[in-house]
Amino acid sequence: MNTRTAPPPFAARTSAAGGSVIREALALTARPEVISFAGGLPASELLDAEGIRAAYDHVLSEAPYRVLQYSTTEGDPRLREAVAARLSARQLPSRADDLLVTTGSQQALALLATVLLEPGDTVLVEDPTYLAALQCFAYAGARVVPVPTDDQGIDVGALARIVAEERPRLLYLVPTFQNPTGHTLPLERRRAVARIAAEQGLWIAEDDPYGELRFRGEQVPWIASLDDAADRTVLLGSLSKILSPGMRLGWLRAPAALRGACTLAKQALDLHTSTVDQAAAAHYLREHDLDARLALTSSAYRERCDVMLGALAHALPPGSTWSRPDGGMFIWVRLPARYDAIALLPTAVAHDVAYVPGAPFFAGRGDPATLRMSFAGHGPEQIEQGVRRLARIFR
Ligand code: PMP
Numbered sequence: 001m002n003t004r005t006a007p008p009p010f011a012a013r014t015s016a017a018g019g020s021v022i023r024e025a026l027a028l029t030a031r032p033e034v035i036s037f038a039g040g041l042p043a044s045e046l047l048d049a050e051g052i053r054a055a056y057d058h059v060l061s062e063a064p065y066r067v068l069q070y071s072t073t074e075g076d077p078r079l080r081e082a083v084a085a086r087l088s089a090r091q092l093p094s095r096a097d098d099l100l101v102t103t104g105s106q107q108a109l110a111l112l113a114t115v116l117l118e119p120g121d122t123v124l125v126e127d128p129t130y131l132a133a134l135q136c137f138a139y140a141g142a143r144v145v146p147v148p149t150d151d152q153g154i155d156v157g158a159l160a161r162i163v164a165e166e167r168p169r170l171l172y173l174v175p176t177f178q179n180p181t182g183h184t185l186p187l188e189r190r191r192a193v194a195r196i197a198a199e200q201g202l203w204i205a206e207d208d209p210y211g212e213l214r215f216r217g218e219q220v221p222w223i224a225s226l227d228d229a230a231d232r233t234v235l236l237g238s239l240s241k242i243l244s245p246g247m248r249l250g251w252l253r254a255p256a257a258l259r260g261a262c263t264l265a266k267q268a269l270d271l272h273t274s275t276v277d278q279a280a281a282a283h284y285l286r287e288h289d290l291d292a293r294l295a296l297t298s299s300a301y302r303e304r305c306d307v308m309l310g311a312l313a314h315a316l317p318p319g320s321t322w323s324r325p326d327g328g329m330f331i332w333v334r335l336p337a338r339y340d341a342i343a344l345l346p347t348a349v350a351h352d353v354a355y356v357p358g359a360p361f362f363a364g365r366g367d368p369a370t371l372r373m374s375f376a377g378h379g380p381e382q383i384e385q386g387v388r389r390l391a392r393i394f395r
Helices: 012-016 020-030 049-062 077-089 104-116 131-139 156-166 187-200 256-270 275-287 290-315 341-350 380-394
Strands: 099-102 122-127 143-150 170-173 203-207 233-238 250-253 330-334 370-374
Touching: 020 341, 049 275, 077 099, 077 233, 077 250, 077 275, 099 104, 099 256, 104 131, 104 170, 104 203, 104 233, 104 250, 104 256, 122 131, 122 156, 131 143, 143 156, 156 187, 170 187, 187 203, 250 256, 290 330, 290 380, 341 380
Parallel strands: 122 143, 122 170, 170 203, 203 233
Antiparallel strands: 099 250, 233 250, 330 370
16 A cells, blocks of 8 residues: 555666766856856847847737747748858858758757667767767767867868778767867868768768857858768758847758658657747848848957957966967867866856866866866956956966
8 A cells, every 4th residue: 555666767868967066166156246258158248139129029010820829840931041041141052941940059969869870879079079969969879989179170080080990970060169169170171071971971960050250260161061061961050149049049951851850850859949939030130130240249259259368378377278269259278287177166166257177078088177268258357357367276
């Protein structure tokens, strides 16, 4: 009568979640006096709250019963047209039908993992790479193999070797203003990546949430636009860093069969991305000059990046190195080998400044002397003040 049997344990894949020490330390950065360089958030004060509110107003008054209803899994045709036009304008000819709207590009990663990976399959990633992509592949039961990188991104010689040895199904890359390093892969290496994928038969996921935040230099063509890789590259994009992350709007552009499989997987996951959010974004893109706003955002980010680079030069201990990005939001720092950025984080937070330790971004053994700093979220004075606080801790 009174016997109670515990329910079964969670699936083994739930143990994929990690990094609790860092999560606990970063939870303390909500205090207003903390200058946090840890977040991956775009600058709040640069979001076009007024324009976005007007877009929601418009679609809710013009077509309330369309935008408050269920809609198709593929996504709002107007939004897909607007995104396709932006891709085409940047030398990647695209039609609305080439795109699947996703609930942020994070969902596109989950869809690709579902559609392409059996448990035990091998995925290659840059070392280091985007943390939540590692989590996504871990949930899929994939074997994640890191490929070495240098200050220009993935090492294509090492890639060729590792592909031949490991027979991966998928290569995941953030080629432009990478998270966490800020590095951009040059065209020659993109060509080499495309050639390797073509010769060895693998899928490429080209994740590009930051590419439109360029503040120096010229756009480098997407891998998806190179002939060798066109039939096997999925380009992931997002409005998170260029319009609003809270709207949760992204997309994937993929060859037809793969796009179809992702569409069915999405149907099982969430039926479709929010109708009203898609409609508001489509209206916004039609009515506003997003490129003009991006020019303002990028120039603010350039100033913040340069201020941080200047301040770091005085603050970091001798022997440190750091990246000099041409866009995006992140600078990657490598302290001298005796430093441990995870161990130092609680001290930093106690001194009202925060960063993200770099080690969790590595698929293999992480380098404890690395850390990621975002320059996007604070103005120049706060950046200088925050870096001065860091200097006291690192010295
Ligand atoms: N990919 C990369 C490389 C990212 O840095 C992020 C967010 N920080 C994402 C994907 C997910 O972005 P979202 O789901 O907001 O589009």
